[in-house]
Amino acid sequence: TDTEPAPAVRETAEAIATMEIRGAATIASAAAEALAEQAEAAAEADATASDPEAFRASLRAAGRTLRETRPTAVSLPNALRYVLQRMEGETVDALRDSVVDASDAFVRQLDRAQDDLGEVGANRLADGDTVMTHCHSTDALACIEAAVEQGKSISAVVKETRPRQQGHITAEALREMGVPVTLIVDSAARRYLDEVDHVVVGADSIAADGGVINKIGTSGLAVNARERGVPIMTAAQTIKLHPETLTGHTVEIEMRDEAEVIESEAREAIGEVAVENPAFDVTPPRYMDAIVTEHGQFPPESIVTLMRELFGEGAAEPWAE
Numbered sequence: 001t002d003t004e005p006a007p008a009v010r011e012t013a014e015a016i017a018t019m020e021i022r023g024a025a026t027i028a029s030a031a032a033e034a035l036a037e038q039a040e041a042a043a044e045a046d047a048t049a050s051d052p053e054a055f056r057a058s059l060r061a062a063g064r065t066l067r068e069t070r071p072t073a074v075s076l077p078n079a080l081r082y083v084l085q086r087m088e089g090e091t092v093d094a095l096r097d098s099v100v101d102a103s104d105a106f107v108r109q110l111d112r113a114q115d116d117l118g119e120v121g122a123n124r125l126a127d128g129d130t131v132m133t134h135c136h137s138t139d140a141l142a143c144i145e146a147a148v149e150q151g152k153s154i155s156a157v158v159k160e161t162r163p164r165q166q167g168h169i170t171a172e173a174l175r176e177m178g179v180p181v182t183l184i185v186d187s188a189a190r191r192y193l194d195e196v197d198h199v200v201v202g203a204d205s206i207a208a209d210g211g212v213i214n215k216i217g218t219s220g221l222a223v224n225a226r227e228r229g230v231p232i233m234t235a236a237q238t239i240k241l242h243p244e245t246l247t248g249h250t251v252e253i254e255m256r257d258e259a260e261v262i263e264s265e266a267r268e269a270i271g272e273v274a275v276e277n278p279a280f281d282v283t284p285p286r287y288m289d290a291i292v293t294e295h296g297q298f299p300p301e302s303i304v305t306l307m308r309e310l311f312g313e314g315a316a317e318p319w320a321e
């Protein structure tokens with residue numbers, strides 16, 4: 001149709017779906033930037049340049065294309081909501097400016113929130129601590145980086161995080177911060193918890209009951225950490241709060257391709273078996289010591305108060321047709 005998403009939006013959506021762009025915060029800022037690119041393109045395109053209603057429709061279509069990429073990280077729809085709810089104006093120029101400004105403001109807020117929560121998370125870490133990480137979370141890394149900047153000496157045990165081994169990204173990032181890293185396979189985590197002072201993970205979504213949705217394996221790690229007496233925090237800026245859970249909805253857990261788990265040759269050799277590849281799991285609030293946000297740290301059970309304050313109006317879908 002005339003209001004089809006611009007190529008830049010399709011490219012971003014494809015990059016999110018294939019996980020070239022991944023991690024909840026990075027997905028959110030890429031989505032906000034793609035809406036700005038859509039606004040710039042639509043302000044030039046024949047079908048939309050002089051038709052405010054067609055312009056708006058093209059932004060909603062771009063929002064739907066981005067929304068359909070991956071289901072679990074709520075930062076994606078929260079980013080789309082932030083930008084599209086600020087789209088306003090009588091003319092296409094005014095509409096474009098409002099979208100570009102909202103997108104810029106969103107990305108700036110995201111960066112600031114990450115810096116602010118990093119300071120909070122860093123205060124939970126002590127000089128000489130060894131931390132254990134799971135997956136690759138920029139919010140979790142911000143806490144470790146801030147601790148290092150406070151002059152604390154921190155070392156890390158990094159879980160590789162099957163099947164996609166995002167732990168490798170974390171290991172490299174920590175090494176660049178000057179943090180000594182030991183990389184382990186996921187199944188070695190409980191053994192190494194004896195040598196760890198704090199577990200630090202991120203989140204893709206936080207539910208109203210304080211449940212933390214993060215990379216598959218987080219819940220088992222949290223249960224083991226509790227059993228070992230090791231504190232565990234999730235570093236999650238407030239765009240990770242999932243507004244639909246305020247009204248009883250659950251968070252959809254993405255099921256990914258079995259090819260990520262097992263090569264076709266090995267699969268054929270085994271014969272007829274089922275292979276499943278859930279990308280995320282839910283850590284019950286009783287196994288998480290703290291949710292660290294840019295507004296300070298919260299016990300998971302009280303996060304609902306902050307959620308009501310910030311997302312009380314519920315979960316509008318400004319990208320709907």
Ligand code: RUB
Pocket residue numbers: 022023024025026073134135136137138139140166201202203204214215235279
């Ligand atoms: C990434 C993941 C990360 C969170 C938080 O999963 O589970 O822990 O997204 O990341 P995937 P951040 O690799 O499947 O996207 O703190 O950077 O938002």
